[in-house]
Amino acid sequence: MDLKLEVVVIPVGDVDRAKAFYQGLGFRLDADFTADDGLRVVQVTPPGSAASVIFGTRLTTAAPGSARGLHLVVFDVEKAREELIAHGADVTEVFHDAGGIFHHAGTEARVSGPHPTAQSYGSFAAFNDPDGNEWILQQVQQKLPGR
Template identity: 45%
Template sequence: MNWTLEVVVVPVTDVDRAKDFYARQLGFNVDHDTTISDEVRVVQLTPPGSGCSIVIGKGAVPEMPPGSLRGLQLVVADIHRARAQLVERGVAVSEVQVLGENPSPTSDPLDNVGFVFFSDPDGNAWAVQQISSRG
């Protein structure tokens, strides 16, 4: 039996600002934006190529302090290209960092160990890792 992670809730203060950041600046696809009432709104966004989405919203999502989520991670085939794309879209992103030693050395010294880091407007922290075999 497969157990797939499909949705992660990301706590935000301003749904429209967060939707703009994830859709426009990160390039996530807007799967749906559903307003049920003035108190309930759910927006689901999916990174290109991902099987897992994020949900932001109000009223129908679990209460967590905005900006409290840490450790979300995206995987790309080319960390330099990904960083350049984020910079081009106005995302404040770290320089490329090497974390640890590659357990399976490849021709690219950044594979598996190359990372960049950024936060959304509320401070939820993200990492981007280069793993070319999954990109």
């Protein structure tokens, strides 16, 4: 049985501000509708992604900005970083983890610069949306077997 990730709900405080931010980064607007009871759902999709992000009103009880570690896989983390900055995102410098191939939570064990061997899955950059939801760019140039 295939289980495909379709959407991730992120909690935001200002729906229109979030919508403008993500569209400004180049995310495709897929839907924006409001039900009679005030439920509002906005769906956006990152360029090249099969999965989407939704946010709105009356959609989640999570605190705005509480999503952490949402990963966007990119081929070239430096280029993706530059493009996001050009579109208004405040992106960290490229980093790798002192302990290995993935990264610790927050800024623990961050080492400035790309992974020394430039291996896939080892170089990152991060940014937050206007509410503080954390996004991580992860460079993957060659997927590991079975992925």
